[in-house]
Amino acid sequence: MNGIYKKLTECLECVRKRTDFVPKAAVVLGSGLGDYAESIRVECEVPYGEIEGFPVSTVPGHAGKFIFGWIDSVPVVCMKGRVHYYEGYNISDVVLPVRLMGLLGAEILFLTNASGGVNAAFRPGDLMLIRDHIALFAPNPLIGPNIEALGTRFPDMSAVYDPGLQDVIRKAADENGISLREGVYVQLTGPSFESPGDIRALRTLGADAVGMSTVVEAIAARHMGMRVCGISCISNLAAGMTAEPLSHQEVQEAADKAAPAFQKLVTESVRAMA
């Protein structure tokens, strides 16, 4: 058996020893949604560290866990904490958690993140519905022998972000008075932030927001036929767009400030996906 698939099925068995909960939606909680777990009616938690072979974040205190439970009447699994390619994992490990949630039964993948605004009309704290992505600068998570049990060799990526789910999110934003930007997200590897030249180039290519996650997860999820949607919290304007240098602290503070609207939008959107 393919080594990547073997590890995945072993992780699946490990989680299944802990819970038989079948989620409908999988939610990846990015920066700014750190406290989101409080909005979930929790059934069971599985710390990543207790799943043998599972990639655990190298940042102390950021190990993370799966939270199984309910958002309103929708059974969900939430990822509190994700691993990033820049931490040094193989790209197959970076997408293992998303694949695992798909194998646990999740039909929908709801991705969230914090990003730098590339579109000059954006402001820190804005929420952006991800309409499409640019994957050109991220390692493709499907490189290697195709895992036929998951999906086809050359999966279509012409509508990664499900149009129906986009409409659900737009409607939820509208009904709750939350203003929502829309745009194209580009994933770079990080961990260094971009240069002003990088940002000018990315803008020319059609990017509205830049970050270090999400795209590879979306590709792995589409490969296995999950319906994908995503929202990005614009935590800062990208490099060269303001006089100030970028800092992780600035990103965290802006994400924290946007958190109430972000959490509300996720909750109301998931509720409408019942």
Ligand code: HPA
């Ligand atoms: N660049 C890349 N990733 C990010 C940024 C940024 O400006 N802000 C938050 N994540």
